[in-house]
Amino acid sequence: MSDKERVLKFHILRYNPQIKGDVPTMKTYEVTEAPGMTIFIALNDIRENHDPSLQFDFICRAGICGSCAMIINGHPDLACRTLTSKFPDGEIKLLPLPGFELIGDLSVNTGKFMRAMSERVESWIHDNYADSVDLDRLEERMDPDVADEIYELERCVECGCCVSACATKRMRDGFLTAVGFMRLARYALDPRDKRSDEEFYEIVGDDDGVFGCMTLLGCQDYCPKDLPHQTQIAYLRRRMALVK
Amino acid sequence: MKVVYTDSLVIGGGLAGLRIAIAARQRGFDSIVLSLMPAKRSHSAAAQGGMQASLGASIKGEGDNEDVHFEDTVKGSDWGCDQDVARMFVNTAPKAIRQLCAWGVPWSRVRKGDREVVINGQKVTITEKDEAHGLITSRDFGGTKKWRTCFTSDGTGHTMLYAMDNKAIQLGIQVHERKEAIALIHEDGVCYGAIVRDLITGELIAYVAKATTIATGGYGRLYAVTTNAVISEGIGNAIALETGIAPLGNMEAVQFHPTAIVPVGILTTEGCRGDGGLLLDKDGYRFMPDYEPGKKELASRDVVSRRMTEHIRKGKGVSSRYGDHLWLDITLLGRKHIEKNLREVKEICEYFLGIDPVTEYIPVRPTQHYSMGGVRTKATGESPTMKGLFSAGEAACWDMHGFNRLGGNSVAETVVAGMIVGEYVADYCAQNPLNINTKLIEKFMDRERGKISDLVTREKGENPFALKKEMQQIMMDKVGIFRNEADLTQAVEELKVLHQRSKNIALRHKITSSNPELVEAIRVPKMIRLAQCVAYGAMLRKESRGAHAREDYPERNDRDWLKRTLTFWPDENEDLPQVKYEELDVMKMEMPPGSRGYGVDNTIHHPDTEKRVAQLEETRKNNPTADRFEMQHLLNPLDIPEKFRGKNERIGRGFK
Numbered sequence: 001m002s003d004k005e006r007v008l009k010f011h012i013l014r015y016n017p018q019i020k021g022d023v024p025t026m027k028t029y030e031v032t033e034a035p036g037m038t039i040f041i042a043l044n045d046i047r048e049n050h051d052p053s054l055q056f057d058f059i060c061r062a063g064i065c066g067s068c069a070m071i072i073n074g075h076p077d078l079a080c081r082t083l084t085s086k087f088p089d090g091e092i093k094l095l096p097l098p099g100f101e102l103i104g105d106l107s108v109n110t111g112k113f114m115r116a117m118s119e120r121v122e123s124w125i126h127d128n129y130a131d132s133v134d135l136d137r138l139e140e141r142m143d144p145d146v147a148d149e150i151y152e153l154e155r156c157v158e159c160g161c162c163v164s165a166c167a168t169k170r171m172r173d174g175f176l177t178a179v180g181f182m183r184l185a186r187y188a189l190d191p192r193d194k195r196s197d198e199e200f201y202e203i204v205g206d207d208d209g210v211f212g213c214m215t216l217l218g219c220q221d222y223c224p225k226d227l228p229h230q231t232q233i234a235y236l237r238r239r240m241a242l243v244k
Numbered sequence: 245m246k247v248v249y250t251d252s253l254v255i256g257g258g259l260a261g262l263r264i265a266i267a268a269r270q271r272g273f274d275s276i277v278l279s280l281m282p283a284k285r286s287h288s289a290a291a292q293g294g295m296q297a298s299l300g301a302s303i304k305g306e307g308d309n310e311d312v313h314f315e316d317t318v319k320g321s322d323w324g325c326d327q328d329v330a331r332m333f334v335n336t337a338p339k340a341i342r343q344l345c346a347w348g349v350p351w352s353r354v355r356k357g358d359r360e361v362v363i364n365g366q367k368v369t370i371t372e373k374d375e376a377h378g379l380i381t382s383r384d385f386g387g388t389k390k391w392r393t394c395f396t397s398d399g400t401g402h403t404m405l406y407a408m409d410n411k412a413i414q415l416g417i418q419v420h421e422r423k424e425a426i427a428l429i430h431e432d433g434v435c436y437g438a439i440v441r442d443l444i445t446g447e448l449i450a451y452v453a454k455a456t457t458i459a460t461g462g463y464g465r466l467y468a469v470t471t472n473a474v475i476s477e478g479i480g481n482a483i484a485l486e487t488g489i490a491p492l493g494n495m496e497a498v499q500f501h502p503t504a505i506v507p508v509g510i511l512t513t514e515g516c517r518g519d520g521g522l523l524l525d526k527d528g529y530r531f532m533p534d535y536e537p538g539k540k541e542l543a544s545r546d547v548v549s550r551r552m553t554e555h556i557r558k559g560k561g562v563s564s565r566y567g568d569h570l571w572l573d574i575t576l577l578g579r580k581h582i583e584k585n586l587r588e589v590k591e592i593c594e595y596f597l598g599i600d601p602v603t604e605y606i607p608v609r610p611t612q613h614y615s616m617g618g619v620r621t622k623a624t625g626e627s628p629t630m631k632g633l634f635s636a637g638e639a640a641c642w643d644m645h646g647f648n649r650l651g652g653n654s655v656a657e658t659v660v661a662g663m664i665v666g667e668y669v670a671d672y673c674a675q676n677p678l679n680i681n682t683k684l685i686e687k688f689m690d691r692e693r694g695k696i697s698d699l700v701t702r703e704k705g706e707n708p709f710a711l712k713k714e715m716q717q718i719m720m721d722k723v724g725i726f727r728n729e730a731d732l733t734q735a736v737e738e739l740k741v742l743h744q745r746s747k748n749i750a751l752r753h754k755i756t757s758s759n760p761e762l763v764e765a766i767r768v769p770k771m772i773r774l775a776q777c778v779a780y781g782a783m784l785r786k787e788s789r790g791a792h793a794r795e796d797y798p799e800r801n802d803r804d805w806l807k808r809t810l811t812f813w814p815d816e817n818e819d820l821p822q823v824k825y826e827e828l829d830v831m832k833m834e835m836p837p838g839s840r841g842y843g844v845d846n847t848i849h850h851p852d853t854e855k856r857v858a859q860l861e862e863t864r865k866n867n868p869t870a871d872r873f874e875m876q877h878l879l880n881p882l883d884i885p886e887k888f889r890g891k892n893e894r895i896g897r898g899f900k
Contacts, residue, residue, distance in 0.1 A: 018445065018757040035565070036507065036596070048709040052761035053753040057281070060473045062510040063595060064402070064588070065285040081595040103422075103444055104758050111282030111421045115413065124414040125348040131270075133346040135339035136890035136899075140346075141378030142353055148584075150350035151397050154406060158284055192348065 006033040008084055011093040016104040039079040055105035066157030070106050071095040076161040078224045097164045110160045121184045121203055126195045153186040155225050165218030174208040178219030178229045181210060185232040201243040210237045245689055246449045250276040251673045253437050253453035255425045255480055257283030259658035260637025261459030262408045267666020269415045273673045277419045278440060280475050283409045287461050287473040288658060291401025292513040292588050294383060294393035296652035297337035300894045301354050301379035303372050304391035310334040311872055312389050317650060320387045320544050322790035322800060323837040324646025329623050332884050333644045333660050338892040340659040341394055348407040352395055354381040362520025362577055376895050384518040385651040387544035393652035398588040401655055426766055428483050429688045435633035436680045439692045446757035448693055450685045455672045457634040458484055462615035466775045468716035470612040471504045471511035480639045482770035484619045488814035490630040493620030493641030495811055496781035499649055499791045500725045501613030502548040507566035508596055509611045512589045514651040517541045521574040525560040536842050543842035546648040546791040549610035553725055571605035610725055616645045620810055625665030634669050636661040647790025667885055696756060699765050705750030708764040715742055715775050723779045728795045732783035739776045740819040746772050777811040777821050784823060802837045802850035830856050834880035
């Protein structure tokens, strides 16, 4: 790395719907790059030193919580773990994640969307006995491989990158999207969930569900956790097609 | 005036808060959770390593039980914890983990047969028993006698939080997102809810409730470098403090984790060392066995962090533009293990350091990590001095951690305290009809509205971001891992000045709706008060205990300091909190103060310790046939809530 400091140019969409008459505009901010600088560090620098009204969301700043997804030079990604050194020309354009309600600037309401998704796929173990388990006794056994496979599908952090990268969602507002399919697949794999395929079909067996997917697979391309969206959508689709 | 009524108001949507809301809901009470963000983004998700519960299914956990977990926890706390609470905790942890299992956490399981592990730098083959196959497995962590830390690959906190939030959704519990509680509503020592600011519209809303629970996590962001999430600013603690009535406990007890990456302070889990990773110095030399021949890298966190700092001070650190650091070597664990059980660590190394930990060492140094202090509560989770105010998880000083928390005991606390305190919250809701005059609500509403109005109308004044930076630097430089009178006195004085300056904050962006600068302006004076509690408490405590290490008072002094610090802030015009102390009664301890078995033992003993040891010996001698449960009851007859009293089953041992 060269010791010469670069001046980065951040082009950021600014719009606060809470202010009457405000219109969306692109604004440019200059930030002196520091070694190991991430977009998290740079945005805080802008807020503290240039414009205290700039809105964005970070929580863990370690790529774990999924708060900070945004469009970075045209691609959805987690801003906290994106190093500025990745951009050779020092020009970084930031837009809020599309497909979600805008709160302001780079902040979007993923929470509302994800809660609705969880309610729609009934994102919990369906077992009438789950609340009457005797907690003093040995837990129910699970094959170690099955536990690992469930975890593989549960690594989703609800960041919303897949939703923003989904062309079907753009055309069909009620489309469940990959985050919902992944959640459903996770429960369909879990032996503790007693739902039948017929019951899963009720949730995803239509065009707003797994049959509506145009298989453009932006979800697969942009998932920051590299979840197997393509495989799971194909698998769910086949499994649902077999439901009579 | 907008008022929302509920039975149980929970401030904070992490594991502890959600579990309490669930408990109240399951007992038939309405429950609302307030969260700064979607609940699934809470800092609980960042707990990579695991949850301690003495299930003892893995071969290396054989022989584990509540008693061993209790001993480890009390030693870890350096005898600063409340032993009744620790007892209740160890007994309930296996139940909590089994409940989460029923609710969907895909805990990693025991696989029968041989597997290769790394112990003390050597590859060793261990053989898991056939009959344990498919039960929840566990890994090694610091300060524990047995392999007790249950986990889900490398995403324990994530899977626990998702299961918990999904359970809350199933029960229809409303999580009001992007809402910040900025003051508690109270009168005559009773809490009635909170004044809450909507972070999008800026609207102030009164949430009025029978029971109010603070579950807002720790206060790591008082420090410039911390492993904590950016929302771990202690605001829940601060609003309790600002009542002037509810005390905070042991605020000076701040834990530094040995292995956060340099410079950004992101955590690499204790699982790295638990699974066999080593600490190396600039010469590639493994130094921990020289300092801690017994537990080596796996002594408790406070001890390892101090040993690392000592070693760096000897000139053995690796120098970098960000200061000296040491190396964490996990290369010996191999690619397969790292990519499965330490994948989060690998991702963090790749993204933030640009290195591959399969082949390269990780630059680490001790970094602020955990707040043992918090809202002081009774064993029920209720404030000792304010009725209807509860607290749980990292935000609370329920006090099972004393002056140092063991790895894996924090997520365990969140769900166990959530279960136990949740029942007491429900009891409180059942027994206390809400009786509040709207005048009282208005009084608090007007007060908070007035403060915000002052902030947005003041023409010239202090910059809240700058004040916060100064505070964080004072805490880093003067209230850190090693402490002394001169630095602490200076920190207290400098914070006094900051506290004064924080009364004169002015905004550049003068709007009351969605406004990050206003959020900061509301929080920073609160944070400075908390910092003052930490610094002042540390200055007054003239001993070393657990994570509180005084260079000028290196002894653990049970004679004078076996007591809990309580800080109150009754007068907001004062620059210092009032400090009182709560004695720990040696004559009631199941485990009287002794040696931890790691670290330096230079204790100044309490006059009662010998007496108590003799008394316990006597009881043991007089009851030769008592089993461990009867004995425990004889040593410390304890009133564990009925629901959680049952004995826990273990493979190969039944309920013994």
